[in-house]
Amino acid sequence: MQCDVCIIGGGLVGCSTALHLVRAGKSVVLVERDRIGAHASGANFGGVRRHGRNVLELPLSTRAFDIWRNMGTLVGNDCEFMPTGHLKIARSEAEMAVLEQWSSFGAEHGIPVVLHDRTSLRANFPWLNTSSFGASFCPGDGHANPRLAAPAFALRAGAEGAVVIQGDGATTVEDARDEFEVTLHSRRRIRAAVLVNAAGAWGRHFARYYGDEAPVEAVAPQMFVSEPVPYIIDAVLGMVTGGLYLRQIPRGNVIFGGGRGILDPNCHRSSPSDRVFAETVGLAGDLVPSLRDIAVIRSWTGVEGHCEDGLPILGPSPRRANLYHAFGFSGHGFQMAPAVGAVLSELIARGFSETDISALSPRRFTGAKSSILAESEI
Structure with a gap:
């Protein structure tokens, strides 16, 4: 051929x-x-x-x-892209300083970012716990299927x-x-x-x-999805430390990830880790209290290359x-x-x-x- x-x-x-x-x-x-x-x-x-x-x-x-915003025109399917905005959480003053530094990088590239202290974070995202130090929010970012x-x-x-x-x-x-x-x-x-x-x-x-x-190694990020619950999480959630990322889709399921699963010896397949399951589900409940008693219906992994x-x-x-x-x-x-x-x-x-x-x-x-x-x- x-x-x-x-x-x-x-x-x-x-x-x-x-x-x-x-x-x-x-x-x-x-x-x-x-x-x-x-x-x-x-x-x-x-x-x-x-x-x-x-x-x-x-x-x-x-x-x-720009391509994601026009995905339906490009491929005939919007791939369920939703521009909910992305919220990155700081749990300390040092982490907040990292977000403040990146906001200047974003501004140089025309990416708007709104910084929130603890008070404004609670007022704008009441579904979060009350212990987070602050956050930055990027409108227009979002998630897709x-x-x-x-x-x-x-x-x-x-x-x-x-x-x-x-x-x-x-x-x-x-x-x-x-x-x-x-x-x-x-x-x-x-x-x-x-x-x-x-x-x-x-x-x-x-x-x-x-x-x-x-210098690339195979890794297996681990993901989770919950039962459908009332839709309250109206932004994609991440952390400065990268320990958790979380979003909710309109039909109610909460999709989140954190940690790495188990690779098979030839790195072609992977499977979830029980330890990561317990740690990540616990972290999700700490950050979003309404998720503490949620039922997780599935966990999975996928093999990706990490440089x-x-x-x-x-x-x-x-x-x-x-x-x-x-x-x-x-x-x-x-x-x-x-x-x-x-x-x-x-x-x-x-x-x-x-x-x-x-x-x-x-x-x-x-x-x-x-x-x-x-x-x-x-």
């Missing part, structure tokens, strides 16, 4: 890239070992936020925000001409003159002028074919022409993926993009690390 671009990985990043490339006039084959959106893209929390992002991600995150997003992009890409292959992943990548030859589990072969490595937690494997080192500096690996390979990496999103990919596809399409089809992703390049691992405040500190 011959194409202009072969994409390895059928998560939201790969599916977004496929759609944007087809619309740029490229022939595309996307290959996915399992089902579209089967891993991190479909099992994540569903947060759609710019708030608290690492400053180096803000150009990409800001562009993605991760089970809908990657399939929506894949369906649209397929309808517009992309070949989408599920259940038949890439096993090897080789050079074939000036092209790439990708061999699948079924022994089918795909030849392409350009290769996009959007293999998520397994992207490091394909990067190594061309000597691109990527050592918390930033995605995004951009052209420093060692192989026409190879592009897009993996290691460290829990940030769901919000940014629609823009990732747009930027990669521009780089491949036009040779440039007006969205600056230079700080996310694979090249950064050969030089000094940035001293910019990391998201894990926000």
